[in-house]
Amino acid sequence: xxxxxxxAEIVTPAPRRRRRLTTLVIGGTLVxxxxxxxxxxxxxxxxDPNAQTISARLLAPSxxxxxxxxxxxxxLLSRVIYGARPTLLLVSLILVLTIPxxxxxxxxxxxxxxxxxxxxxxxxxxxxSLPNLVIALALVSILGPGLLNGALALALTSxxxxxxxxxxxxxxxxxSDYLAAARMQGISGLRLMFGHILPLCLPGAxxxxxxxxxxxxxxxxxxxxLGMGVxxxxxxxxxxxxxGSKVNFDQWWVAAAPGGAILFASLAFNLTGDGLRDRLxxxxxx
Amino acid sequence: MIELxxxxxxxxxxxxxxxxxxxxxxxxxxxxCFGLVGPSGCGKSSLLxxxxxxxxxxxxxxxxxxxxxxxxxAFTGDLRRDVQMVFQDPYASLHPRHRLxxxxxxPLKLLKQDNINDRISxxxxxxxxxxxxxxxxxxxxxxxxxxxxxxxxALLLQPRVxxxxxxxxxxxxxxxxxxxxxxxxxKQQDGLTMVLVSHDPDVIDxxxxxxxxxxxxxxxxxxxxA
Amino acid sequence: xxxxxxxxxxxxxxxxxxxxxxxxxxxxxxxxxVALVGESGSGKSLTAxxxxxxxxxGLHLQARQLxxxxxxxxxxxxxxxxxxxxxxLAMVMQDPKxxxxxxxxxxxxxxxxxxxxxxxxxxxxxxxVAEMLAAVGLPQxxxxxxxxxxxxxxxxxxxxxxxxxxxxxPQFxxxxxxxxxxxxxxxxxxxxxxxRLVEERNMGLxxxxxxxxxxxxxxxxxxxxxxxxxLDSLPAAELPRATHPYTRTLWACRPSKATHxxxxxxxxxxxxxxxxxxD
Numbered sequence: 001x002x003x004x005x006x007x008a009e010i011v012t013p014a015p016r017r018r019r020r021l022t023t024l025v026i027g028g029t030l031v032x033x034x035x036x037x038x039x040x041x042x043x044x045x046x047x048d049p050n051a052q053t054i055s056a057r058l059l060a061p062s063x064x065x066x067x068x069x070x071x072x073x074x075x076l077l078s079r080v081i082y083g084a085r086p087t088l089l090l091v092s093l094i095l096v097l098t099i100p101x102x103x104x105x106x107x108x109x110x111x112x113x114x115x116x117x118x119x120x121x122x123x124x125x126x127x128x129s130l131p132n133l134v135i136a137l138a139l140v141s142i143l144g145p146g147l148l149n150g151a152l153a154l155a156l157t158s159x160x161x162x163x164x165x166x167x168x169x170x171x172x173x174x175x176s177d178y179l180a181a182a183r184m185q186g187i188s189g190l191r192l193m194f195g196h197i198l199p200l201c202l203p204g205a206x207x208x209x210x211x212x213x214x215x216x217x218x219x220x221x222x223x224x225x226l227g228m229g230v231x232x233x234x235x236x237x238x239x240x241x242x243x244g245s246k247v248n249f250d251q252w253w254v255a256a257a258p259g260g261a262i263l264f265a266s267l268a269f270n271l272t273g274d275g276l277r278d279r280l281x282x283x284x285x286x
Numbered sequence: 287m288i289e290l291x292x293x294x295x296x297x298x299x300x301x302x303x304x305x306x307x308x309x310x311x312x313x314x315x316x317x318x319c320f321g322l323v324g325p326s327g328c329g330k331s332s333l334l335x336x337x338x339x340x341x342x343x344x345x346x347x348x349x350x351x352x353x354x355x356x357x358x359x360a361f362t363g364d365l366r367r368d369v370q371m372v373f374q375d376p377y378a379s380l381h382p383r384h385r386l387x388x389x390x391x392x393p394l395k396l397l398k399q400d401n402i403n404d405r406i407s408x409x410x411x412x413x414x415x416x417x418x419x420x421x422x423x424x425x426x427x428x429x430x431x432x433x434x435x436x437x438x439x440a441l442l443l444q445p446r447v448x449x450x451x452x453x454x455x456x457x458x459x460x461x462x463x464x465x466x467x468x469x470x471x472x473k474q475q476d477g478l479t480m481v482l483v484s485h486d487p488d489v490i491d492x493x494x495x496x497x498x499x500x501x502x503x504x505x506x507x508x509x510x511x512a
Numbered sequence: 513x514x515x516x517x518x519x520x521x522x523x524x525x526x527x528x529x530x531x532x533x534x535x536x537x538x539x540x541x542x543x544x545x546v547a548l549v550g551e552s553g554s555g556k557s558l559t560a561x562x563x564x565x566x567x568x569x570g571l572h573l574q575a576r577q578l579x580x581x582x583x584x585x586x587x588x589x590x591x592x593x594x595x596x597x598x599x600x601l602a603m604v605m606q607d608p609k610x611x612x613x614x615x616x617x618x619x620x621x622x623x624x625x626x627x628x629x630x631x632x633x634x635x636x637x638x639x640x641v642a643e644m645l646a647a648v649g650l651p652q653x654x655x656x657x658x659x660x661x662x663x664x665x666x667x668x669x670x671x672x673x674x675x676x677x678x679x680x681x682p683q684f685x686x687x688x689x690x691x692x693x694x695x696x697x698x699x700x701x702x703x704x705x706x707x708r709l710v711e712e713r714n715m716g717l718x719x720x721x722x723x724x725x726x727x728x729x730x731x732x733x734x735x736x737x738x739x740x741x742x743l744d745s746l747p748a749a750e751l752p753r754a755t756h757p758y759t760r761t762l763w764a765c766r767p768s769k770a771t772h773x774x775x776x777x778x779x780x781x782x783x784x785x786x787x788x789x790x791d
């Protein structure tokens with residue numbers, strides 16, 4: 001006798017939501033704009049970002065140069081557009097480095113417990129208390145400036161919060177019935193950690209990543225500002241702000257254009273993070 | 287089939303161990319349904335979890351399905367397969383992000399069994415469910431259906447002992463009746479030995495051939511069917 | 513036993529978007545003890561919440577008439593509902609673990625309805641709280657007032673919920689599966705307590721459950737719901753002789769010593785669905 005599936009028993013999925021301008025939609029659109037700008041930079045930029053025209057230096061925004069030009073006569077709009085590339089590349093590298101490391105350490109600590117947990121958590125605490133820009137500067141001075149080293153430096157100090165969160169979630173999950181059931185069926189160790197615990201820690205990690213990206217962009221810009229990131233003449237928003245700060249009072253646009261771009265990117269990721277958290281938290285009612 | 291002698295169980299609380307079951311001895315014969323009944327906190331679930339191999343903090347002698355269990359050691363090999371459990375809360379015992387097929391197939395894959403999909407379909411039919419449900423997620427099923435899936439999961443490994451931790455406490459009275467009927471049917475068809483924990487004496491009286499009453503970690507009485 | 517009706521519902525429906533969750537149902541409730549019985553998904557909890565104006569935002573209530581404590585419930589705004597809840601209507605829910613505020617003392621939580629609905633001095637309030645806690649059978653009320661919910665057992669927590677519900681002297685109590693989260697031994701005690709308090713205060717009671725046999729002992733009338741429809745309504749005394757097949761099955765499906773070794777009667781859902789479609 002087949003069990004009849006009555007409608008009253010099945011949890012009806014949420015009715016299709018009418019398209020609203022949720023935070024996630026807005027944030028996601030902005031991020032999409034950012035990514036497209038970076039990808040399509042050669043098509044979008046009106047000028048070569050590195051083309052110097054000394055006769056056209058420090059021109060105010062006009063029809064020919066929408067954002068004006070900088071101290072070397074380079075078109076600022078083009079530089080801002082191309083500047084999206086190192087920023088996004090840096091952000092991607094940091095994500096790729098921090099999330100897996102943080103999750104691995106956190107889940108292992110939470111699952112194995114005992115001395116392993118204590119040691120891993122103390123290591124996490126140590127890295128958590130390192131000031132990220134200072135460490136970044138130290139690392140860069142040892143390894144030399146550049147995009148990869150900058151990413152490494154920031155990643156080194158960004159993973160601890162992920163580890164902590166993953167550990168807390170793993171500890172809570174350890175008491176759950178479905179993990180006990182899995183153990184009863186002979187599933188343990190790495191299979192349990194990666195097949196069962198990891199999927200449940202991922203939403204939290206994704207939200208945390210999105211929320212921290214805004215701050216990471218600012219840190220990356222900070223590195224660039226201090227001359228520690230991507231090297232000139234490559235267009236990078238942080239270093240552009242540094243250049244523009246020298247002529248801030250008379251030619252405000254030289255710093256304002258990249259500064260505005262940093263603001264835009266940070267806002268985009270913050271909104272996306274907020275929106276993701278709202279979505280993933282309310283759905284997490286299992 | 288099951289023999290416990292002078293069994294004590296402890297729980298870890300922070301850095302301490304707190305004894306919750308003291309000096310329990312009992313025997314369960316093959317093919318029998320044995321009940322543990324008592325108020326919450328009496329230790330019946332703790333005892334069951336030790337029999338399930340989920341709590342290593344115990345002392346005494348424990349023999350399950352012909353295997354001698356060692357305190358502090360996890361169950362492995364045949365012992366692990368021979369003892370399976372159905373948990374209390376159908377909403378919490380199936381992994382929310384795995385499709386049912388994955389939940390049911392995983393232990394079979396670990397044991398390198400063949401014809402996994404056939405076994406799953408047969409298992410679902412055995413408990414009265416449509417095999418097409420295997421491709422759904424737990425949240426798309428009702429409480430009664432989930433509990434049936436939990437029963438299939440336990441039975442796919444062909445255990446000799448089935449432990450049931452308040453299997454119907456979270457279900458409606460009418461769904462409870464269906465599940466209890468199913469369990470009785472399976473007990474007869476598959477010759478299972480069952481240990482049933484419940485706080486409801488009526489469920490114990492209906493299902494069990496023999497039962498003991500527990501309070502504060504000790505056995506305080508027995509009940510017999512009819 | 514019934515004077516004037518306290519709650520009148522006529523053709524009450526609840527929709528989620530276009531899906532009907534509760535199909536048109538009608539009933540009247542007075543100062544009597546009525547049980548509303550059904551499985552999960554039958555719509556009984558939704559109905560109860562609609563009587564208190566507590567439906568979730570996505571759900572849509574419609575009725576030809578809905579009178580609650582003498583007021584037109586369809587016309588009430590949130591502010592008026594707030595005045596009504598606690599003082600005229602009260603609700604006790606299933607799990608004290610989730611319904612009690614873990615960060616406030618018991619005394620504070622039981623006192624709150626008094627602060628909202630009555631004008632009493634602080635000393636008078638505390639006296640009433642102690643009285644109420646004693647009335648629900650809790651020992652050492654003055655000490656208990658300083659404790660927190662996590663320090664109580666399930667049975668005690670449920671008694672506190674009762675105290676909170678009854679302290680402002682409402683006319684009607686809705687108890688939504690008040691004993692489902694409790695141990696078997698506690699259930700009868702708590703139900704008996706609810707019955708006694710409701711009788712003493714001459715209140716109306718709507719007791720919601722999925723266990724027909726248990727609440728039939730404490731109620732005078734029973735209404736049976738299935739998938740949003742009211743299938744049966746009969747006096748509790750006639751339950752053993754019920755005629756509707758659904759009610760009969762619900763009545764008989766309880767396990768016990770007497771049913772040992774026999775299959776329990778179960779619902780033939782397919783037949784029931786067919787019958788409902790014909791209506």
